[in-house]
Amino acid sequence: MESLKRLYFLLIGLFSLVGLWAIYYRLTEGLTMTALTSNVSWGLWVVFYIFFIGLSAGSFLLSTMVYVFGMKQFEKIGKLALVSAFFALLGGLLFVFIDLGHPERFWHALAYRQLGSILSWEIHFYLLYMAIIVAELWYLLREDAARLVATTSGVKQTFLKAVTLGYKIPNSQQKLAADRAKSHKWMKILGVVGIPTAIGVHAGTGSLFAVVMAKHVWNTALTPIIFLVSALVSGAALMMILYAFLVDKNRQDKSMLQSLESLLILFIAVDLLLVAAEYVVGLYNYVPDERGILLDMLFGERWYIFWLGQITLGAIIPIALLSKSNKSSKVYGLAGISTILGILCVRWNLVVPAYLKPQLYGLDEAYVNSRLLYEYTPNMMEWVVSFGLISIVVLLFSWALNLLPIMENKEVEHSYEQTAERVHAI
Secondary structure, rough: OOHHHHHHHHHHHHHHHHHHHHHHHHHHHHHHOOOOOOOOOOOHHHHHHHHHHHHHHHHHHHHHHHHOOOHHHHHHHHHHHHHHHHHHHHHHHHHHHHHHHOOOHOOOHHHHHOOOOOHHHHHHHHHHHHHHHHHHHHHHHHHHHHHHHHOOHHHHHHHHHHHHHHOOOOOHHHHHHHHHHHHHHHHHHHHHHHHHHHHHHHHHHHHHOOOOOOOOOOOOHHHHHHHHHHHHHHHHHHHHHOOOOOOHHHHHHHHHHHHHHHHHHHHHHHHHHHHHHHHHHHOOOOOOHHHHHHHHHHOOOOOHHHHHHHHHHHHHHHHHOOOOOOOOOHHHHHHHHHHHHHHHHHHHHOOHHOOOOOOOHHHHHOOOOOOOOOOOOOOOOHHHHHHHHHHHHHHHHHHHHHHOOOOOOOHHHHHHHHHHHHHHHH
């Protein structure tokens, strides 16, 4: 098992190095190394940007079920949900950073605020949201991390000391109980503040699309809601994958997976309802670019992204898998993977098709140039950069799982027993 773990970190480390090289190449060559054109300015990296932001918001909102609403059946994924929310947010920000024409100017959004700009508000929401996640994780992990400091050594011990920020476990049962109560209080406060912040993060991202009047397929009040609901779908699916595949089978709580199953099916049903409303209304009206885009998604060259990706992978397969009785944890995990892939197709259909139809008839023929086309297929370098960025995020997430007391582990339990004995002796 240990050799497989080393091999995993070796491979993901090599993939991350490829990613770093691809990022360097992108930063030195500019956006000319992509397949984007003047008329198709958002592509694969924006698809991954909103995909990861959705994963983050969905995971965070699931964590609030434990720390705000006290739903104990989800307690075993509370830490995992918060850590996932942090690294998914990091992934989203990396993708939007790499998509900027001048990434070195990212700080302009903070230095030159525009109160009337949704994008300006969105960036501040991201910063507040990240701070809330970090603060929650500190309150949540500090006690277990402090316990592990005494039983570990080397890099892990140094890292855990940094995480605790000097926190010391109280030396009496009474003080420890009071300290835990204080942590729970702050967790709830941060969670309450975090709910509208997380909604603002992803519904705000949807609003960036919804206010673009030139793109009729985006310009609807449903767009931010669709973003938010699909975030909940992806968050529930991600937790199902991580719990099914990362938690030891002997420690798995079947009722935990069943609760996630109920949530996932509910969120998928609501998402399908919103998709149906979007398409029925859009196809009924005769706004040419909106109707044409929807028809292209349904019956055009890339019909399979909608029918095989969004509908089959994102809804039919997960519901079919979860409808089975006596399911193994692997079936839950496969249902989650299928859903995640389906949501990725949803993100593609939200971004790219809107750029493939000219706003005025004949505009695509008025002047023909390779950089003015209303066409887009990601090239190899875009995929390499994307794969590299995802590898970096997965590597950092894996390190966090390896170094922090996020999953149930024997080291923490042993430390609890030792501390309990010392406290009892005092």
